[in-house]
Amino acid sequence: QKEVEQDPGPLSVPEGAIVSLNCTYSNSAFQYFMWYRQYSRKGPELLMYTYSSGNKEDGRFTAQVDKSSKYISLFIRDSQPSDSATYLCAMTINQAGTALIFGKGTTLSVSS
Amino acid sequence: EAGVAQSPRYKIIEKRQSVAFWCNPISGHATLYWYQQILGQGPKLLIQFQNNGVVDDSQLPKDRFSAERLKGVDSTLKIQPAKLEDSAVYLCASSWRTGEEAFFGQGTRLTVV
Numbered sequence: 001q002k003e004v005e006q007d008p009g010p011l012s013v014p015e016g017a018i019v020s021l022n023c024t025y026s027n028s029a030f031q032y033f034m035w036y037r038q039y040s041r042k043g044p045e046l047l048m049y050t051y052s053s054g055n056k057e058d059g060r061f062t063a064q065v066d067k068s069s070k071y072i073s074l075f076i077r078d079s080q081p082s083d084s085a086t087y088l089c090a091m092t093i094n095q096a097g098t099a100l101i102f103g104k105g106t107t108l109s110v111s112s
Numbered sequence: 113e114a115g116v117a118q119s120p121r122y123k124i125i126e127k128r129q130s131v132a133f134w135c136n137p138i139s140g141h142a143t144l145y146w147y148q149q150i151l152g153q154g155p156k157l158l159i160q161f162q163n164n165g166v167v168d169d170s171q172l173p174k175d176r177f178s179a180e181r182l183k184g185v186d187s188t189l190k191i192q193p194a195k196l197e198d199s200a201v202y203l204c205a206s207s208w209r210t211g212e213e214a215f216f217g218q219g220t221r222l223t224v225v
Contacts, residue, residue: 008152043116043203043216044155088154099145099168100214102154 003027006089006103015112019076023089023103026070030091030101033065035074038086038105047087048074079110114138116217118204124223130192133220137185137206143167144181145214146189147203155203161187162210194224 006023013019021035032051036044048063050056056063062075072091076083086105117136125131137144142163147155158177160168163184172179176195181187191198201221205214 004154006154041218041221043205043218045216046213049213090154099157099160100155102156104152104154 003101004089004091004103006106008104008106010107010109012109012111013079015079015081015110017079017110019079019083019108019110021074021076021087021089021106021108023072023091024070025072025091025101027093027101028067028070029093031094032092033063033072034090034100035061035063036088036090036102038088040085044088076108079108081110081112084109116204116206116215118202118217118220120220121218122221122223124225125194127196127224128193130190131194131222132188132190133202133204133222135187135189135204135217137187137204138215141206141208141215142184143207143210143212143214144187145203145205145207146179146187147205147216149201149203149219151200158189158202160210167210191222194222196224198222199224 004025035048038044053065053067060077064073086107088105089103090100144161146158149155158172159179161181164181179189201219203219205216207214
């Protein structure tokens with residue numbers, strides 16, 4: 001079993017739809033959870049950063065962490081064609097020197 | 113603020129040849145990472161530096177890969193000899209400190225034929 005599982009998609013939605021992206025993980029020691037967005041032929045860029053369980057909202061993006069289920073989600077409201085990219089979840093045990101473990105990424109396409 | 117710079121952007125080599133990638137992190141960032149991203153997969157950490165010291169190189173194939181960070185600033189990643197399975201994008205990232213937001217460069221796309 002991989003440490004972080006993420007459905008690679010692809011996921012295709014019409015403009016304005018609500019998008020739900022998810023990851024599951026096996027290591028209960030993970031405490032810090034991130035979502036990165038990666039456009040084609042670009043490096044990943046950080047979208048959301050959360051610690052432990054709960055929700056975090058930033059504009060059209062909401063990140064949820066459910067540590068009891070070992071499940072994290074990213075919701076995108078009012079999706080736009082510019083949201084078309086690969087979304088990578090990542091997580092780490094602590095801030096002091098442990099590397100990020102990434103999921104495979106979900107490819108999202110938003111059509112106008 | 114300038115971002116993480118990487119060069120070259122693309123490289124094609126034959127198997128058993130050697131190749132080197134260069135990274136210039138954001139000024140002042142103490143932590144530097146090299147990740148390998150194979151097509152269809154998430155990035156995998158190869159090596160992490162704190163200033164010019166190695167923090168984690170547990171997933172670096174040390175028989176063929178080497179990396180250094182001179183004077184705690186620029187870094188080079190070398191592969192010698194390359195194998196077909198080394199075809200991937202090599203991403204460099206940096207952060208102020210370990211665990212804080214990592215900023216990624218655009219990557220070097222390596223094709224081994």
